[in-house]
Amino acid sequence: MSTAAAEGPADDGTAARARGLTKAYGAGETAVLALDSVDVDIARGRFTAVMGPSGSGKSTLMHCLAGLDTVSAGQIWLGGTEITGLRERELTRLRRDRIGFMFQSFNLIPTLNAAENITLPMDIAGRKPDEKWLDQVIDTLGLRDRLKHRPAQLSGGQQQRVACARALASRPELIFADEPTGNLDSRAGLEVLGFLREAVDQLGQTVVMVTHDPGAAAHSDLVLFLADGRIVDRMEDPTADAVLERMKRFDVGRGSSGPEED
Amino acid sequence: MLKATLRSFLAHKGRLMLSALAIVLSVAFVAGSLIFSDTVTRTFDRLFASTSADVTVDPKQDLKSSVPTGAVQTVPAALAGQVAKVAGVAGTHADVSVQNIVVVDGHNKSVGPTTGAPTIATDWYLTHRSPVKLTSGHAPQGAGQALLDADTADKKHVRIGDTLTVQAQPGTFRVEIVGIATFTTTNPGAALVFLDPAVAAKELLGSPGRATSISVDAAQGVTDAVLKGRIGAAIGTGTYDLKTADEQAKSSAADLGGFLDVIKYVMLGFAGIATLVGVFLIVNTFSMLIAQRTRELGLLRALGADRRQVRRSVLTEAVLLGLVGSTLGLGAGIGLALGLIKLMTAFGMNLKTTEMVIGWGTPVAAYVVGVGVTFVAAYLPARRAATVSPMAALADAEIAGIGKPLRTRAIVGGIVGALGAAALAGCATASKTASAASLLGLGVVLTLIATVIAGPLLVRPVIRVLGGAFPALFGPVGRMSQRNALRNPRRTGATAAALMVGLALVGGMSVASASMSKSFDQQIDRTLGADFIVQNSNFLPFTGEITDKVRGTAGVGLVVRQRFTPVAVRLPDGKRVTTTAAGYDSQVDQVAHVAYKGGDTAAALAPGSLGMNVTFAEDHKVRLGSVLAVEFPGGKRAEMKVGALSDQDSGSGFGTQGGLFFGIATVQKYVPGGQDSSLYVNRAPGTTADQLRSRLERTLAPYPQVQVRDQADYKKLVHDQIAVLLYLVYALLGLAIVIAVLGVVNTLALSVVERTREIGLLRAIGLARRQLRRMIRLESVVIAVFGAVLGLALGLVWGVCTQQVLALQGLKALAVPWGTIIAVVIGSAVVGIVAALLPALRASRMNVLAAIAHE
Structure with a gap:
């Protein structure tokens, strides 16, 4: 671990970093490479989008960076900590304390109300939430009058806002959002993207979002394009049209549909 | 549709496993108890059919007591000669067979079975019907010799040449074991001692001229029933019970049946509990599977399956589950029956596992229970499945059926619960045992049903409290x-x-x-x-010798005997009540505190008088001084005056309804040869309790059947x-x-x-x-x-x-x-x-x- 610490300096503006990240499914002849020796740096305080056609490995990349999935080869650091090689228990704690999550299908706990869902990661850890910060998050997301509601009593957009608040509440080093607008109509989707943008600009958070929607990607600071398990391109200050144009080139390259990986 | 059902059944087999296990358990208990009782019944039917004489003459059994009295009813041995003269009789034998004995070995240990089965002493008279044959040694000749059955000899380590002590009612005598008799049929678990017929009646019954029954052989071509009729005509049926071989076998089997019925009912109780609890499990499993498959069922409906088809597909799954569970349960039941048969063998009842009987009723019952229960349990969930709307396929379905109102449950549960509570309240305030007991039964069933129905309503409040912390x-x-x-x-x-x-x-x-x-x-x-009670731990009576020895023990001040007899009393309200009455020595006041509403102990125990529980007396319009007709065993009758009404509890649950009691002389007069059931002992002045206890224990050492308490x-x-x-x-x-x-x-x-x-x-x-x-x-x-x-x-x-x-x-x-x-x-x-x-x-x-x- 000492070499890892040396290679992954704690404070160089990088929230997460991967080197030679490889993920293979299966073994031998039938092995499929979901990630093929990927090097990536996620800049702190920025909104990074990961795009790519179905099966390009974008979700796998996110899962590996978040410590949800094991890697076949390569190294990943979160801040100054190398997470590849951590044991299950340490990974669980890392996810709990340093990472926030948003999923396509909200994934709120139906038995808990909005407020309880938001503070759940800190409750699990047995930590007191930072009340000032929590108030700020709740007000930013406009959830003040919804705190006592159960998920079943909330609309999809409101549920995703609760999920967003949960991801922000513990002020994690990094927030991973997996297709956060996938299950929302365009208006609610825009709202959520606006909140993620605000989280970065006003609250100083770091967000990594996986999406296949060029419009959503346009809200980010940087788009990374994945194809066949490699990062093939990057685009600073993207616009929806530019992203769409770039994506079209993938379609020409490999046909419009591949096997869905998730 | 059937294909889809089968696929679904196979796909969910893991989730159905526990339900199947519940069915297996209930079916196993049902099948096991049926197989076991069929096997036992067949075995003993065969045993008694082969050992019963063509016609048996028994003393009249007019009053049967649920409390053992120790008295043996007899017939004159000369009756055998009288019966032998009847046309169609090939031969007769005066049997002597008693169970009111205890046989102890040289270490004062009883050789009798420890399971509650009797020790039987009988005369050695070998016929083609005998259940035993002599396998070593020789037949007993004269007093002082006896045979022992092989199983007992084996278990209690008795060998030829050993001396055993037989404590019989007429007196204790010692015998040398001169031979071993081995069962050729199933051994029902009793210990058997055989004596020379020449001395058996004298040693066991106290008189050579008595017998316990007469066995009759029919001549060729005479049926048992015809012969029974002729013997009845010759000797009269007023004082004797006559039975053909079939009747005798049935009555013997019925006597043994009581014990076997207990096992059967216990097993069926287990089956009942297993089934009842299993139903909940199956209902839950199917409800959950259906909830989880809401979308799938919705799709079936959207594709054109009607409600009936959906319901039928769920029920088909249930029937499949029931069939699988019943089949496995039947197998497990056979195993359970095998285990029970082995267990019986350990208790000395040598059933053969190779003679296991699986009647046609067993598989029928197994499948009816298994499939029936599953079908019934799955019916409600199946109906719920049928109400799934086709829209469920399209909705982003969360699990259905969570928030449905429980109003119907509340109403039904409330009504049933109120009825049950009323029944229980009624039982608590009832004054008659019979009506109270039936109200109790009704109340228990209704409140159980109500709680099951209303259970879900109680979940919220109770769990809020339980899980509140x-x-x-x-x-x-x-x-x-x-x-x-x-x-x-x-x-x-x-x-x-x-x-x-x-x-x-x-x-x-x-x-x-x-x-x-x-x-x-x-x-x-x-x-x-009383300072001490001398008693058998099973409340069986004991020989008079023990009473004499206790009386003779140094430091004993007073001994009060208690002796039971069956009686029937004709009461002023016209009812004839059969019960068991107790006889006491006159100093009973010194060993028991009895309160009287009228009369006193002396009046109750006086000759020609009796005492009675006051509540029983009031119920039947008996007053102090009433004269009642009392029947004793053997057709004896007496007019007795009610001398006292006691507060003593009547104890109808223990066969002594009415709390009847009188002087012990009355018992001795009407039931000669009875045995004492308890001795209440007070110490003499100057003797400490500890001293008396150790002396009594020394006195009673040769009598393992009684203890000092x-x-x-x-x-x-x-x-x-x-x-x-x-x-x-x-x-x-x-x-x-x-x-x-x-x-x-x-x-x-x-x-x-x-x-x-x-x-x-x-x-x-x-x-x-x-x-x-x-x-x-x-x-x-x-x-x-x-x-x-x-x-x-x-x-x-x-x-x-x-x-x-x-x-x-x-x-x-x-x-x-x-x-x-x-x-x-x-x-x-x-x-x-x-x-x-x-x-x-x-x-x-x-x-x-x-x-x-x-x-």
Whole structure:
């Protein structure tokens, strides 16, 4: 671990970093490479989008960076900590304390109300939430009058806002959002993207979002394009049209549909 | 559609496994008890059919006592010669066979069976019907020689040449074992001692001119029935019972049947509990499977399947499950019967496993129970499945059926509960035992049904309280487990119901038995004044020799004998009541404290008088001084005056209804040859209790059948008798708990599957495996404790009402065994933890990514 610490300096503006990240499914002849020796740096305080056609490995990349999935080869650091090689228990704690999550299908706990869902990661850890910060998050997301509601009593957009608040509440080093607008109509989707943008600009958070929607990607600071398990391109200050144009080139390259990986 | 059903059945076979196990258990008990009782019945029918004489002449059995009296009824031996003269009789024999003996070896140990089966002394008279043959040694010749059966000799290590002591009613004598007789048929478990016919009657009955029965051989071509008629015409049927071989075999089998029926009913009790609890498990499984498959069922409906088809497909699955469960259960039942037969062998009843009988009724019953129960249990869930709308296929379906109102349940549960409560209240205030008992039964059934129906309604309030401390104690994990238990009240209610049923039974029985123990204690304290009681632990009477020896022991001041006899009394209200009366020596006041409403002990025990329980007397319009016609065994009658009315409890539950008692001289007069059942002993002045005890123990050393007890020992003996009943209940409870645990495991396992995505998310945002396991464990504990609290509350009510019924029989004390109840609640929490082991492990092993992506 000492070499890892040396290679992954704690404070160089990088929230997460991967080197030679490889993920293979299966073994031998039938092995499929979901990630093929990927090097990536996620800049702190920025909104990074990961795009790519179905099966390009974008979700796998996110899962590996978040410590949800094991890697076949390569190294990943979160801040100054190398997470590849951590044991299950340490990974669980890392996810709990340093990472926030948003999923396509909200994934709120139906038995808990909005407020309880938001503070759940800190409750699990047995930590007191930072009340000032929590108030700020709740007000930013406009959830003040919804705190006592159960998920079943909330609309999809409101549920995703609760999920967003949960991801922000513990002020994690990094927030991973997996297709956060996938299950929302365009208006609610825009709202959520606006909140993620605000989280970065006003609250100083770091967000990594996986999406296949060029419009959503346009809200980010940087788009990374994945194809066949490699990062093939990057685009600073993207616009929806530019992203769409770039994506079209993938379609020409490999046909419009591949096997869905998730 | 059938194809889809089969596929679905196979796809869910893992989830149906626990339900199948519940069916297997109930069917196994049903099949096992049927096979066992068929086998035993066939074995003994054969035994008695082959050993019964063509016609048997017995003394008239006019009054049968449920309390053993030790008296042997006889016929004159000369009757054999008289019967031999009847046309068509080929031969007769005067049998001597008694059970009122004890045989002890050189170390003062009884050689009789320890299982409650009798020791029989009989004359050695070998015919083609004898169940034994001589396998070593020679036949007994004259006094002082005897044969012993091989099984007993083997078990008690008696060899040819050993000397045994036979304590018979006429007197104790010693015999040398000169030969061993081996059973050629099934040994029913008794110990047999054979004496020379020349001396048997004198030594066992006290007179060479008596016999216990006459066996008659029919001549060729004369049927048993015809011969019975002719013998009856010759000797009269007024004083004798005549039986053909068939009748004799049936009556012998019926005598043995009582014991075997107990085993059969215990087994059927187990089957009943297993079935009852299994129903909850199956209902829950099918409800959950249907909830989980809402979208799939909706799709079937959207594709054009009508409601009937959906319902039928669910029921077909249930029938398939029932068939599989019944088949396995039948196999398990055969195994269970084998085990029981082996167990009987250990008790000395040598049944042969190769002669196992599987009648056609057994598989029929097995499949009817297995398939029937599954079908019935799945019917409601199937109807619910049929109401799934085609829209469910399209909706982003969360699990259906969670928030449906429980109004129907509330109304039905309320009505049934009110009826049950009314019945219980009625039983508590009733004054007649018979009506109180039937009201109690009705109340128990109705309140049980009401609680099962209304259980889901109680889930919210009770679990709020039970799990109220969870959030504070266990943080968010505790909060989530409490909420999960509240999530689907129907499911939680049904899961807990399985545990509830068993614990309600236990609660009720433990209150009843604790109350009985306490009542007996109080009664013993109140009435028993003797220093010591000499008694058999099974309350069997003993020979007069023991009484004489006790009287002769140094330091004994007073001995009061107690002796029972069956009687029938004709009462002023026209009723004829058959009961057992007790005879006492006149100094009974010095060993017992009896309060009288009228008259006194002297008046009751005077010749030609009797005493009676005052309540019984009032019920039947008997007054002090009334003269009643009393019948004694052997057709003897007497007019007796009621000399005293006592407060003594009537004890109708113990065969002594009416609490009749008189002087022991009356018993001796009408029932000669009876034996004493108890001796109440007071010490002489100047002798300490310890001294007397050790002297009595020395005196009684050669008589292993009786023991000396002081009041504390006597209480313990009574408690032990009550405890036997409790052990049975605990065994039933054990089975109910096993199945209830299966139910909790089942519910949790299916819930875990249902909540896969949620669990995945919790793991993703940092819930440790240990915390996840704890969450499921706590949910399980709260469900189990909910069931326990509900069950015990119900059981307490039942127990208190049962005590009210018992109070009518004089058991007036109420005792609630709080220790047992608290132990059961703690035990149920442990049950919850055990039940959660596998589901929790399974949940914590889930792959986080796969779980989040789970549909």
